[in-house]
Amino acid sequence: MAERRRIIEGTWNCTSCGAKNIPARHKNCPSCNNPRELTGKESEFDFGDVDAAGRSTREGVTDEQALDLAGAGEDWFCAYCGASNRGDVTACRQCSAERGSDAKAAPIADLSPQPPPKPAPKPGNWKKVALIVAGILGSCCFGTCAIGYWGNMTHDLRGEVTATNWRRAVVQERFLPESRTGWRDQLSSTAPRMPVDGAGEVPGVTNIRDCVSRQRGTRKVADGTERVCRTKTRKVACGTEEKCRRRDKGNGFAEEVCHDETKYCNESYEDCQTETRYRNEPVFSQQCTYDTYAWRQVDQREMKGTDDPPRWPELTAGTNERVRREESYRVSVRYEDDGVKEHVVEPQREDEFVVWKKGQGVTLTVTNLGKVEKAVRR
Numbered sequence: 549m550a551e552r553r554r555i556i557e558g559t560w561n562c563t564s565c566g567a568k569n570i571p572a573r574h575k576n577c578p579s580c581n582n583p584r585e586l587t588g589k590e591s592e593f594d595f596g597d598v599d600a601a602g603r604s605t606r607e608g609v610t611d612e613q614a615l616d617l618a619g620a621g622e623d624w625f626c627a628y629c630g631a632s633n634r635g636d637v638t639a640c641r642q643c644s645a646e647r648g649s650d651a652k653a654a655p656i657a658d659l660s661p662q663p664p665p666k667p668a669p670k671p672g673n674w675k676k677v678a679l680i681v682a683g684i685l686g687s688c689c690f691g692t693c694a695i696g697y698w699g700n701m702t703h704d705l706r707g708e709v710t711a712t713n714w715r716r717a718v719v720q721e722r723f724l725p726e727s728r729t730g731w732r733d734q735l736s737s738t739a740p741r742m743p744v745d746g747a748g749e750v751p752g753v754t755n756i757r758d759c760v761s762r763q764r765g766t767r768k769v770a771d772g773t774e775r776v777c778r779t780k781t782r783k784v785a786c787g788t789e790e791k792c793r794r795r796d797k798g799n800g801f802a803e804e805v806c807h808d809e810t811k812y813c814n815e816s817y818e819d820c821q822t823e824t825r826y827r828n829e830p831v832f833s834q835q836c837t838y839d840t841y842a843w844r845q846v847d848q849r850e851m852k853g854t855d856d857p858p859r860w861p862e863l864t865a866g867t868n869e870r871v872r873r874e875e876s877y878r879v880s881v882r883y884e885d886d887g888v889k890e891h892v893v894e895p896q897r898e899d900e901f902v903v904w905k906k907g908q909g910v911t912l913t914v915t916n917l918g919k920v921e922k923a924v925r926r
């Protein structure tokens with residue numbers, strides 16, 4: 549790609565008389581005739597602004613005299629009088645001193661294009677992160693965790709048993725014949741067996757009959773194909789755009805090089821594919837009626853009491869029967885903890901229940917959040 553080169557002339561400010569925007573071709577101030585030096589940033593040139601392509605908004609230099617200065621190499625600064633000198637001369641134009649190894653070099657500015665200003669989030673984000681961390685630490689170490697620790701601490705309180713209650717039930721079940729339905733492939737004929745002393749029974753499967761075809765479920769089956777199109781985007785070359793960069797020549801002039809780069813644009817297109825279409829198809833199976841046995845509740849008796857010893861209701865198992873026993877116990881304890889409260893102890897067995905007596909003293913271990921952890925008879 550063809551390159552386009554231009555020479556851009558910088559400007560400087562005289563610190564002796566205050567003259568501004570002096571073109572670089574003047575090595576002495578046109579107003580006070582003082583030579584340009586390193587001091588006071590006199591030799592840090594302003595090359596003007598650039599546009600979005602990086603192209604200088606200043607006109608390029610075309611006259612011979614200025615182009616000759618631009619091509620003379622980097623300036624050097626006299627070690628004796630400080631004056632700026634062309635790179636291609638060996639004696640100071642101001643004091644005639646020889647250019648020695650102690651002559652100072654010209655400052656070279658970095659004129660490479662600046663990356664687009666990002667929201668460089670250094671201090672702001674740091675602050676945010678620090679705040680969040682502090683927040684978590686704070687809420688944990690001084691908030692939640694502290695509450696958690698305080699809340700788990702316990703204190704002992706005195707209470708009293710106000711009531712004891714027991715409930716006992718006996719459920720009588722009988723192994724009875726019944727008809728059910730099932731899928732033919734899951735049924736195999738088995739003879740039933742009656743329970744002996746309420747155990748060892750087999751429900752059995754007999755007299756499989758009246759089989760009919762019924763829907764058992766569905767399955768997915770391919771049902772042809774369809775063309776499905778989706779709109780997608782891709783990058784495509786769409787002409788060219790100019791890009792320029794500048795290089796400080798170290799003598800008040802900058803060289804600008806511009807060239808054309810391929811430009812890329814988003815283009816939408818249709819992405820089409822052939823996809824298999826599916827439909828749900830019912831699946832049928834043979835469903836049959838059969839005879840079997842199952843436990844059925846035929847009776848239930850319940851007894852409740854308070855201070856009296858727990859007793860079982862009278863209910864015994866007959867032929868092909870069994871009984872199931874259920875028991876539950878409750879001990880109500882009243883105590884004072886920021887008001888009158890009730891705590892219920894639920895013993896699992898009779899021997900654990902009968903030791904509780906109405907009016908008895910109780911020591912309760914309660915957390916600071918009010919949860920009863922332990923209740924012990926005194």
Ligand SMILES: [Zn+2]
Pocket residue numbers: 562563564565566567577578579580581582
């Ligand atoms: Zn001046």
Ligand SMILES: [Zn+2]
Pocket residue numbers: 626627628629630631640641642643644645
């Ligand atoms: Zn000199």
